[in-house]
Amino acid sequence: MAVIEGWMPPTRENYELILKLWTFYPIIASLQWVISWYGMGKTSVVNSRLNIPGRIAWMTMESPGFLTLLYIMSTLTKEKSITDLPWQNKVLAGLFVIHYSYRAIMYPLMAPSMSPIHIIVWIMGLTFQLVNATSIGSWLAAYGPTTAAAWEAQLSPWSTLQFVVGIAVFYLGLAANYYHDDELREIRRREEQRQARVALENGTPLKAVDKHYQLPEAGLFKYMLYPHYFVEWVEWTGFYMAAGWTCVPARMFVVNEVFAMLPRAVKGKKWYIERFGADQVGRRWAVIPGVV
Template sequence: MAVIEDWMPPTRENYKFILQLWTFYPLFASLQWVVSWYGMGKTSVANSRFNIPGRIAWMTMESPGFLTLLYIMSTLTRAQGIADLPWQNKVLAGLFVIHYSYRAVMYPLMAPSMSPIHVIVWVLGLSFQLANATCIGSWLAAYGPTTAAAWEAQLAPWSTLQFVVGIAVFYLGLAANYYHDDELREIRRREEQRQARVTLENGTPVQAVDKHYRLPEAGLFQYMLYPHYFVEWVEWAGFYMAAGWGCVPARMFVVNEVFAMLPRAVRGKQWYIQRFGADQVGRRWAVIPGVI
């Protein structure tokens, strides 16, 4: 217990150390451009002995992020002698929890099926969540602005306007994320319904749909193959705006998400072309319209 108390909540020195390591994450994520293997989703191998069932892996990989942030927000303020945090800190922490309570809990529960996740991908995803939540949680709990005056300085010269616009951008990205995630779920829901009709008519057994894919058409899928990635970047760009341009943890979150997800989107477009053909994919971009 003494060891845990010494390590948690993060001291300012530990926070700075983890944040410094976090700034080097893009170098690590860039390895995806030269390593084609990625044991999750479309490219997962169903029969690997190192797989974890999709829903279990996803929930245990993503949930520690918002749980860590809540723990730090609860303990670090007391450790630093902060009686009460400004409302901005609480709002931003709430946005983080809203996103990840959906992403970590509701998303896998609503999915008709989920492909298995390799244990290496699970470890990498868990590490991302813990590092990110530690940096953002520590900044919000004690090591960023903790007074009204500090927030005025953080967001100067238009503090209220910047915060409000940032929150609006966040919610725009969040709503678009929900929408495009549901479009992907709808593909498998329709396949399940189709198989159920065939089973009723012919008596054939229903098959798993975790590897059933079609080209989605609704919303931004008309223009790009991974709009759910793009709008999540928009979402966290809004969070960064609301936290202030000097918030290094929020800035690194946006940067690290782009470096982590962009190679997967580019390779994913290649996968779609191989599976459905260039004519079917058409002029869709991978993830950023007009760029890539």
């Protein structure tokens, strides 16, 4: 039986226990409503010795998620003598890896700069990744549907249609996520280029743009301040649809993401208003058009 330093893939009992504990995450995430610095989207405390450099913290916080899922998919199937998972399991696992290989590796490397991350935020993010990947990986590897007949029942009565539509919604959200992430990066790229021109013209040193902020205007930023949050919820709702409405791990992923990100968006809007003024922010919603 495959193990890594004694770490065995979850038994069904442990998997079910993790799911029960996972249902309490919204309570923990709701603490952000009363924590001023993290609730506003800031991930570090000024001059704290417990801050971790942004790129290092982000990569080590996010990477364990998709690595854990891959490990469980490899080991748990062998333990349960499952020799050939249905293609649906493989597709869903692949989508998870695609999202988080971008989020954990490409995203921090592409970012012009990243703020430090406090160790408490790092621990919370790492815990989220490990628990989420364990619950979804276990379901995909052995504790969800593992035969064609089981998938027919899971997605009945329109199994193929529901799966295809779910995947389409996922990719729509994924593409929108990439687009709006890049718009945020572009703000700092443009400022970096502007400051480089000024420095060259004046013969002065180039200043860092780590703390440069600007109201984005492209895409859904015209209507909301955190569209990258909104489209990520769309993305994982598509995943949930493709996995089937009775898939508890996928449902809890969507619910827990909303509870984790909504306080940051709402408090983030207040921060934008304080920084740029209500007139500049205009009628933009925080994250859900017509709601909040």
